[in-house]
Ligand SMILES: Nc1ncnc2c1ncn2[C@@H]1O[C@H](COP(=O)(O)OP(=O)(O)OP(=O)(O)O)[C@@H](O)[C@H]1O
């Protein structure tokens with residue numbers, strides 16, 4: 086797991102007091118602006134930069150600032166929901182084109198045969214249903230930025246046509262032979278690994294090199310989990326501005342959320358906070374209010390509760406300050422590290438199994454070990470067989486079969502989950 090260590094962050098100056106963490110984005114601005122003549126003059130206040138103060142997100146912000154003032158093509162990469170569009174808009178908003186259109190096209194959502202007219206426009210009668218002439222996105226974006234989202238899903242035919250526009254900066258409307266010159270900055274994005282797509286023959290290598298002039302990789306949320314409190318605060322503010330209720334998270338609940346994997350990244354987090362601001366409007370969300378998926382495994386819940394019972398008596402007015410949240414996250418992280426060390430140690434000492442003087446029944450002994458490990462995995466995953474199977478690096482069906490053999494479950498007790 087690529088989770089960031091809070092202790093490391095602290096050493097790098099990443100853990101700050103609440104006041105410090107609030108002013109950091111401003112500090113970042115003045116520091117980086119002075120480094121890039123031309124960009125410095127651009128109006129920062131209009132740009133919505135990705136939220137966060139982690140080292141990885143600071144690097145992203147720095148790249149956005151560096152490239153914004155140039156017309157270079159940008160390729161934004163990253164898992165789904167990491168903020169690729171947020172990044173693209175920030176590049177546009179910080180660029181000299183910011184008063185011209187930012188036009189986004191989801192290349193994966195438009196059927197291949199319609200994408201050409203969507204991008205380049207068409208003349209009246211160019212195809213059945215073309216009752217009038219229509220501008221394409223390239224024309225609409227003239228002078229501004231065209232954001233080609235999910236570029237990895239573009240058909241091979243369209244890839245050739247796009248390559249030509251990138252090379253020659255001219256295109257033709259469907260049904261017209263007259264070349265039209267365009268002045269558009271291209272930002273493309275994809276959640277796919279384009280190098281793998283090239284290997285598989287589904288993406289053109291020459292187009293990749295045209296797009297990959299200035300790559301920016303949006304980091305997964307789990308690799309910058311220390312940004313969670315700020316992101317939660319942003320999401321709460323967005324919900325408030327959209328008329329939903331005010332919700333607060335206790336530092337313990339925030340600590341629990343920091344243990345989640347967030348495979349859907351910031352989008353998943355934003356959706357989750359929106360749901361909370363409907364069902365928990367006007368109150369403080371505790372760990373027990375979280376849906377099971379977002380609750381830590383049983384042993385972690387106990388640890389988080391232990392924090393609640395001992396040193397961490399946090400007055401309500403301090404809920405969701407970065408300082409209190411980070412101190413809880415830090416304790417949870419320390420516990421996590423200690424737990425990992427202890428379990429590594431156990432694994433090592435358990436591997437030094439000594440054969441008793443008068444031997445043992447190897448088969449029975451191995452079955453006991455197997456049963457104990459399966460029980461622990463099931464306990465840790467709160468009875469979710471698929472999750473327990475992952476902990477044991479087994480297929481779910483293999484685990485179910487083993488459990489049946491060991492008499493740990495009745496046939497049919499575990500319905501298919503994956
Ligand atoms: N750093 C961030 N700060 C604040 N909000 C963010 C950030 N990153 C993403 N979001 C929010 O998360 C959601 C997803 O962002 P965005 O659409 O940019 O992601 P994406 O990578 O393009 O996702 P997809 O791959 O699903 O298209 C949006 O609601 C966006 O406002």
Ligand SMILES: [Mg+2]
Nearest residue numbers: 169170234274
């Ligand atoms: Mg997107």
